[in-house]
Amino acid sequence: MRPVRFNINPIQANTKDSLAMVEAPEGYSGEGFFATKLSDVVGLARKNSLWPLPFATSCCGIEFMATMASHYDLARFGSERVGFSPRQCDLLMVMGTIAKKMAPVLRQVYLQMAEPRWVIAVGACASSGGIFDTYSVLQGIDQVIPVDVYVPGCPPRPEAILDGFMKVQDLVGQESLRRRNSEQYTALLETYGIQ
């Protein structure tokens, strides 16, 4: 007998079970109409069509390739389109060690993205410098750009990256439409020297 038994009694696929539909937001519905908050609808649309921009510099980027590929399939979460132009993307995924020489490049990429924009720091290096506690490595990308979600791990497994992605989806779905115009947000960007 095999120690781990897979597919001994395979379950027959039921497409009704595997269809995941997005829940409708809270609202009033009646005969032929449905009324809800605009922010909920916008949040729903944004969170389920995030366009990630992978900024992969090392091994975390390899894990992200697995995350994008068919087995883990990032496209399930509405981000089928991984873009490589900062102008078109709204989620910057920084994966890997960022050297101090790379920091202005990363910052430039962030500045080129249009609002609203979100940032995930994937892995120990992007989050804190990781094991590279040295003169040449940026000690976390949050020294140059604001970060929304940190994914721990060295490197994190694809499941962890997906978990971080879903955390960003939660943030995106609940974000107030006025947040990007608020004083707090301006003050946050001001601390990074971004106007």
Next chain:
Amino acid sequence: MALTYEHIQSALVNKFGEAITNWQIGVDMASFEAPKEANLKVLQFLYEESSLGFQFLTDITAVHYPDQLGKELAVVYHLHNLVENVRLRFKVFTSIEDPTIFTATQLFSSANWMERETYDFFGIQFVGHPNLKRILNVDEMEYFPLRKEFPLEDQTRIDKDDEMFGRGGSIR
């Protein structure tokens, strides 16, 4: 006739006399020292003397010895005779207060980037170098990171667990 270390040593001593010191043959190659004022003369002699022919500069680097007062910085030249396949290591020492050395760029074009790298990490001032600026580190860096008075780790961090980085202590 194969090029022997005895021949190199006698040629150098005949030419420079007492200036050649600390001749020793290590496990890999022979090594010697000379005063820093003579570095170009020695390199040129090794290059141009037909029986020596060290015409390839493998590497230039530096070492910081904080305990050797007045001779804190060593600049190390690795030379190679490609015809005879003989290698040679040549060191000059300088004080850290006045880390000036004549540039070897007139003799070896490849010395250009190597000297920039040595300047970048150890702050050796190569006199006469055409473009002595940082080559690897960020231009804004205000120190020479491989000198031993600068700790390797970023000391501005207070949120890392020192025990994980071999420094003792605990989470501050």
